[in-house]
Amino acid sequence: MNPFEHLRIAFDALLANKIRAFLTMLGVIIGVASVIMLVAIGEGAQTYIRKELMGIGTNLLIIVPGKTETTGMGRMPSGIQKITIADLRALEKRATLLNGLSAVVVSNAPVKYQNRLRNVEIIGTDQNFEQVRNLHAEIGSFISKTDVDAQRRVAVIGRTVRKELFGEANPLGRTVKIGETKFRVIGIMESKGVTLGMDIDDHVFIPVETAQAIFDQDGLTNILTQAINENTIERAKEQIKAIMMQRHAGEEDFTIISQQAMLSTMQTILATFTYVLGGIASISLLVGGIGIMNIMLVSVRERTREIGLRKAIGASQRDILLQFVIESVTLSVIGGIIGILFGAGVAYGAKAAFPVLPVDVSAWSVALAFTFAFFVGAFFGIYPAMKAARLNPIDALRYE
Amino acid sequence: MSGAPLIQLNDVTKVYVTGAIRYEVLKGISIEVRRGEYIALIGASGSGKSTLLNILGCLDVPTSGHYHLEGEEISAKSDTELAHIRNRFFGFVFQSFNLLGRYTVAENVALPMVYHGLGRRERLDKAKALLARVGLGEFTGHYPSELSGGMQQRVAIARALANNPAVLFADEPTGNLDSKTGMEIISLFEQLNAEGTTLVVVTHDARVAQHARRVLTLADGRMLTDKQNSIAELTGA
Ligand SMILES: Nc1ncnc2c1ncn2[C@@H]1O[C@H](COP(=O)(O)OP(=O)(O)O)[C@@H](O)[C@H]1O
């Protein structure tokens, strides 16, 4: 018998009982829609983080004081020797696989212009920062080598700082007070917004040695550098390690964080997060399947006489089995399609309403949800269908 | 009525076992059904008529004995093969009409043709012709619930004729009908037999037995009598 006929029989049976069919599908609809939505959120978050990490500069390496065991974020400094500008000079001289080195000192201080005041994170750095960190001054200029060497009191301010302190006025050449020290504004940074929870626009950049002087620090918060290319990241790390250890009495009292390592750690965390969300949603799909099985069992019982009749007029066990399996698969697949449309609709609707929301309906989640819905229907339909197929036609015809 | 019999039963028994109790419903039945016959199967309630009819129609299988269909033993046939035989060789009419309420009359009649593999168009055309043959040409698009009992039974007969069966089996076809509509069904059987359809009808209705060419009487699982035209002669019809 033509499988298309089985499909027609299934549709006729479902259309004869539309409300029940819809309610039966509802479990699958909700299950599939939540798989689609949750995976969309998880995947979107991954894309977002990847983009953010790419934005901080490819091949970026960060040398921080203290040894940590993990390759990722967060560290537990064991407080040994500081990283200094002398370390940076040594690396500059001897490391061949690095493309630019930039010293960084980070501290918080109030920044004041006339009667306006804002607490800002101050970054003391040097002329290489622009290139290594891929952040540039848009108006005026960034800190130069002379500014650093002469310990000049000049500052480059972020967009937010400019807006808060100067409003519409032109800040170039004006004097601001950082703590108790006066600085001349020489540049305004390009707008980068929030990356990785850090608002680039809400910073003030000053020469590194000036920062060390006013904050009374002789060490560095970190050294930023870049491997000359993607393939030399590991070798560059080895080189840094060798040079630094030699200078630190053979102690590995620092950690080299690579952008790659952060990326892969974040990816792993977020992928796990996505799978867990998807898994939870799948459980509701499974519950939907049990709903289908329940209704199919009722349906087989109700249609006992029909089954007996179909057998009498020439349906084989196989025909009856297929009829009921196709009916339950039809239920779950239609439920799956509605669920996909609904889930994707909600996901894109949310994205349209809140553009910052990282949402991304991926083809694989659609394929997975659909396949899963199909197999839920087939799996939970088999048992009721087998019951139907095995009915004795005589008993079935006599059934009241 | 010559040549090999269409159906031949040899010493067929049927035993039901319910727990520790054994019911021997058929105790060695041997009969032949030939093409073009009109057989009435009568007997007291519980004598095994329906059981015998179901075995003849391959809806049920004998516990022992032989069943030859056109000379071929069917006892070793698979479920699919038996379904195929029921579809191509036999038509069934039941006491309760067993029409499917969600299908139109024509779709109900076309149902056996679905399992025969006919396309929808062809099925419905044939169904309409069959409905005209049983006098219901006007009602093809109606639903069974819109028809009277007698009309529903005629739809069921049209359905039984769908694949031009070699034999039409009916189990108490007039049992749910008043005597007037019952008579209409009896006339229809008469007409179908005259047109060449082989009929085996289980009945309590004396009028059916009167019209049949051959009457088999079952008693307690055994064939009591097998008479040609006997009752028709006795009543002087
Ligand atoms: N599935 C079954 N299990 C046990 N006994 C059965 C079964 N089917 C029929 N019988 C018994 O077989 C006997 C004959 O039944 P049946 O062929 O329906 O008789 P009739 O049609 O002549 O009234 C009855 O006594 C009935 O109870």
Ligand SMILES: [Mg+2]
């Ligand atoms: Mg009976």
